[in-house]
Amino acid sequence: MSSPEQTPHRSGFVALVGRPNAGKTTLTNALVGEKVGIVSNRPQTTRHAIRGVVHKPEGQIVLVDTPGLHKPKSLLGKRLNDVVRDTLSDVDVVVFCVPADQPVGTGDKFIARQLREIRAPIVVVVTKTDAANKQQVAEQLMAASQLVEAAEVVPVSAVKGDQVELLENLLIKLLPEGPPLYPEEQTTDEDVERQLAELVREAALEKVFQEVPHSLAVTIEEINRRPDRDLVEIHALLHVERNSQKPMLLGKGGSIIKAIGSEARVGMETLLGARVHLDLHVTVLGEWQDDPKKLNRLGY
Numbered sequence: 001m002s003s004p005e006q007t008p009h010r011s012g013f014v015a016l017v018g019r020p021n022a023g024k025t026t027l028t029n030a031l032v033g034e035k036v037g038i039v040s041n042r043p044q045t046t047r048h049a050i051r052g053v054v055h056k057p058e059g060q061i062v063l064v065d066t067p068g069l070h071k072p073k074s075l076l077g078k079r080l081n082d083v084v085r086d087t088l089s090d091v092d093v094v095v096f097c098v099p100a101d102q103p104v105g106t107g108d109k110f111i112a113r114q115l116r117e118i119r120a121p122i123v124v125v126v127t128k129t130d131a132a133n134k135q136q137v138a139e140q141l142m143a144a145s146q147l148v149e150a151a152e153v154v155p156v157s158a159v160k161g162d163q164v165e166l167l168e169n170l171l172i173k174l175l176p177e178g179p180p181l182y183p184e185e186q187t188t189d190e191d192v193e194r195q196l197a198e199l200v201r202e203a204a205l206e207k208v209f210q211e212v213p214h215s216l217a218v219t220i221e222e223i224n225r226r227p228d229r230d231l232v233e234i235h236a237l238l239h240v241e242r243n244s245q246k247p248m249l250l251g252k253g254g255s256i257i258k259a260i261g262s263e264a265r266v267g268m269e270t271l272l273g274a275r276v277h278l279d280l281h282v283t284v285l286g287e288w289q290d291d292p293k294k295l296n297r298l299g300y
């Protein structure tokens, strides 16, 4: 039995929303204290709702990182927005991320409109404060607080770790009383195969340009565990939309795909705690972003 002066344990779901590139996943990873989602400076890096769990003695926060909400240009874009809307319909708190280093614009106002019907309390987080000066941050706090009726407005730098713990405590206070929803050791419910595919996509996003980041999807075709040799063999496919994108991903003499493989392998070895042999192939899946069957096949 708990004594009356003991604060009750709280738990619940917190959705992170914001325009593409606002820093939602970086903040999710910082709050969880572990990499649960991939990050890049290309918009629309996140393509599904990712749960990350924050465990504290006072409560448990189940974060739901979402794709950047935007004006869709493809069926993929529409589906990504649907992921956000589905998530929003069923959470206890919404964190609306607004980057400090860019003016509040139509993208943020578009999101603010979507949030009008949401009953959950909204915490506006001004992200990337390390990338702006003090005056910019102060102005952004003002501008952001005018976007929605917010329960709190908090400036945070996920990269520097500034104000992350404060945000954590504030989110717990907004959650309902309840027992932990996930066991202590669990920080995400992402399955390993998807995490492996995402590591390849993350490594690739850094190294490709123009329209290739948008056109890229990754699937894992095979995972062979070789316990006798402490080795995991992984075969992944990188799907692009057009023939012309293939050489952009391969690079001269295969230099780019090689670099993608080396980088992804490091992340995979950390994730699996074993040596990894990674085999990458590039294939063309024509205009998959607008094809429902192909989107389904890719898991979107």
Ligand SMILES: Nc1nc2c(ncn2[C@@H]2O[C@H](COP(=O)(O)OP(=O)(O)OP(=O)(O)O)[C@@H](O)[C@H]2O)c(=O)[nH]1
Residues within 6 Å of the ligand: 018, 019, 020, 021, 022, 023, 024, 025, 026, 027, 038, 039, 040, 041, 042, 043, 044, 045, 046, 047, 066, 067, 068, 069, 127, 128, 129, 130, 131, 156, 157, 158, 159, 160
């Ligand atoms: N300087 C700085 N950069 C940050 C911070 N948080 C995120 N970034 C950078 O901003 C870019 C986008 O970060 P993400 O976390 O992928 O953004 P996102 O909102 O999840 O993007 P989508 O998934 O595409 O919607 C990356 O290059 C990050 O390194 C921060 O606190 N400070």
Ligand SMILES: [Mg+2]
Residues within 6 Å of the ligand: 024, 025, 026, 037, 038, 039, 045, 046, 065, 066, 067, 068
């Ligand atoms: Mg993201």
